[in-house]
Amino acid sequence: MALNGNGNGSHNGNGAGLRLKIGLAEMLKGGVIMDVMDVDQAIIAEQAGAVAVMALERVPAMIRAQGGVARMSHPGMIKAIQKAVSIPVMAKARIGHFVEAQVLETLSVDFIDESEVLTPADELHHIDKHAFKTPFVCGAKDLGEALRRIAEGAAMIRTKGEPGTGDVIHAVKHMRQITSEMKALTVLSDQELYAAAKNLRAPYELVVMVAKTGKLPVPNFSAGGIATPADAALMMQLGAETVFVGSGIFMKEGNIRLEVGLDPAGNFLSPEERAEAESRAKAIVLAATHYNDPAIIAQASEDCLGAMKGLAVGMIEDADMMQNRGW
Amino acid sequence: MDRSSEDGDLRRLERMSKTETVIGVLALQGAFDVHAKKLQELGAQVRLVRKPEELVGLGGLVIPGGESTTFLKNLERVGFYDVLNEYVHKHPVFGTCAGCILLANEVTNPPQRSFAVLDVTVERNAYGRQNDSVILNEETSLPGGPLEMVFIRAPRISRHGADVKVLAERDGFPTLVQQGRLLAATFHPELTDDTRVHQHFLEIVAAESAK
Numbered sequence: 001m002a003l004n005g006n007g008n009g010s011h012n013g014n015g016a017g018l019r020l021k022i023g024l025a026e027m028l029k030g031g032v033i034m035d036v037m038d039v040d041q042a043i044i045a046e047q048a049g050a051v052a053v054m055a056l057e058r059v060p061a062m063i064r065a066q067g068g069v070a071r072m073s074h075p076g077m078i079k080a081i082q083k084a085v086s087i088p089v090m091a092k093a094r095i096g097h098f099v100e101a102q103v104l105e106t107l108s109v110d111f112i113d114e115s116e117v118l119t120p121a122d123e124l125h126h127i128d129k130h131a132f133k134t135p136f137v138c139g140a141k142d143l144g145e146a147l148r149r150i151a152e153g154a155a156m157i158r159t160k161g162e163p164g165t166g167d168v169i170h171a172v173k174h175m176r177q178i179t180s181e182m183k184a185l186t187v188l189s190d191q192e193l194y195a196a197a198k199n200l201r202a203p204y205e206l207v208v209m210v211a212k213t214g215k216l217p218v219p220n221f222s223a224g225g226i227a228t229p230a231d232a233a234l235m236m237q238l239g240a241e242t243v244f245v246g247s248g249i250f251m252k253e254g255n256i257r258l259e260v261g262l263d264p265a266g267n268f269l270s271p272e273e274r275a276e277a278e279s280r281a282k283a284i285v286l287a288a289t290h291y292n293d294p295a296i297i298a299q300a301s302e303d304c305l306g307a308m309k310g311l312a313v314g315m316i317e318d319a320d321m322m323q324n325r326g327w
Numbered sequence: 328m329d330r331s332s333e334d335g336d337l338r339r340l341e342r343m344s345k346t347e348t349v350i351g352v353l354a355l356q357g358a359f360d361v362h363a364k365k366l367q368e369l370g371a372q373v374r375l376v377r378k379p380e381e382l383v384g385l386g387g388l389v390i391p392g393g394e395s396t397t398f399l400k401n402l403e404r405v406g407f408y409d410v411l412n413e414y415v416h417k418h419p420v421f422g423t424c425a426g427c428i429l430l431a432n433e434v435t436n437p438p439q440r441s442f443a444v445l446d447v448t449v450e451r452n453a454y455g456r457q458n459d460s461v462i463l464n465e466e467t468s469l470p471g472g473p474l475e476m477v478f479i480r481a482p483r484i485s486r487h488g489a490d491v492k493v494l495a496e497r498d499g500f501p502t503l504v505q506q507g508r509l510l511a512a513t514f515h516p517e518l519t520d521d522t523r524v525h526q527h528f529l530e531i532v533a534a535e536s537a538k
Contacts, residue, residue, distance in 0.1 A: 019462065019477065019518065020457075020460045020461070020462060020477065020479060023460070023477055023479045023515060023518050024457055024460065024479050024480065026357075026358040026361055026392075026518065027357055027358055027392050027393050027394070027424070027425075027479060027480075028357075028393075028394075029356070029357060029358065029359075029360070029393075030354065030355065030356040030357060030359065030393070031356045031357075031393075031394070031397055046396055047400070048400065049396065049397045049399075049400030049401055049404075050397070051356060051393070051394045051397050052394075082456075086396060086436075086437060086451060086452060087394050087396060087397070088394075088456075088457065088480065105458070108455070108456045108457070108458050108459075109456075109457075110456055110457040110480070111457070133458050134457060134458055135457065282400075282404070285397070285400065285401070286401075286404055286405075289355055289356060289377070289401050290377060290405070293377075296405070
């Protein structure tokens, strides 16, 4: 297994491989990564203390509501956000769409999310992530899926949850699933690990690593339905090392964006809606940092103006679940 | 590692456990757990610090890598900035990457608030984005030969004062500096197997405690 990484994962001569990729993931721990759709939102995210932003044209709640094929974001939009903020900028490529990933690498995004939120481009294969210098994050519902993505070169895993819902139930389900599967491996004998690898449909070497440490060999973050400060703290207490927050910050009733921009004269188009987005972003960062401190989470919840309406995961048909994309 | 430095390690371990010095690691965000592990490997007692009262009684503090803007927001929000500012002006502190940025006299690209206790100017993200991150082996004045340095979206120390001792460089710019009881690195010694930089900090802490 190429996890110690030196000399691995670089087609353009850098040679430092997975250590640098996982190194950046380490730096992003203990924070919040926010989906942003324009420069104004990116600046709000940075000012609120986000550790990184995910540049995408439509947050999952909009993709879910509007339908159609969801693709990589426009390069011009990604570049504008890279210029506007000093924190890392991530962007999404479709599952298996290695050319979108090549484009994102050329744009020098700091992390590529091979994401089930976008419409998949390949029914069988994920991107060979070792072939890139840019690190990748991938979603997973269970340990086998996480280890298959790591085998392909992912430097960070995020539990999938159900994106764009504001319902945390599947984020919890997937985090508990992976955690309990990891715990179960730690008590198996050496002989049992071969069958465990078969059952997990994961490479034996990676299964052995998890059995030894009880942890994934890369940082494990959480995503998909986290909408409030308490949701963020819940996922952190369940073992997430950082949380991704998508539609929870910049959306209002009816899947419409909060108006956070400025008019040509430099005045806020809607000071109230701007304040609402800012309050949510700040509150979620505060709760993720102090996830073990109920008094601070209470304060964060109090400071938080409004929340996305949300869509109960139980009301979504299986075929419409984004989490079932990825193999 | 040769025999004599192993003996040195043992003596240091003994000294650390006798004095029961506790090293704090600022755990508001970033690579705090890797630092904690490294310090524990060297025999130090470690406390993760998230609140002002957790600074009390520490022998020294590590400010890890992460996002310096996130650190600042977190510090300001829970009334921690001023307390930490006072702490770093009096005690041994080791800042890596974002931690180094917080300690600097001046920050550029873009300019931001800092504790202004270490007489350096630091340029954020000076080498570019993640694709420009790199691992280099460079000479160091720490004993034991070249040092592996992991640079991740690294800052650059573009100016340093006369009281700042340069312990390692990259392309003529300092990457590891010491100013009395303050140590700062623009790279990530917590991400390598080499323990010399952390050992050096524990020696600074031991020397300060003995005063």
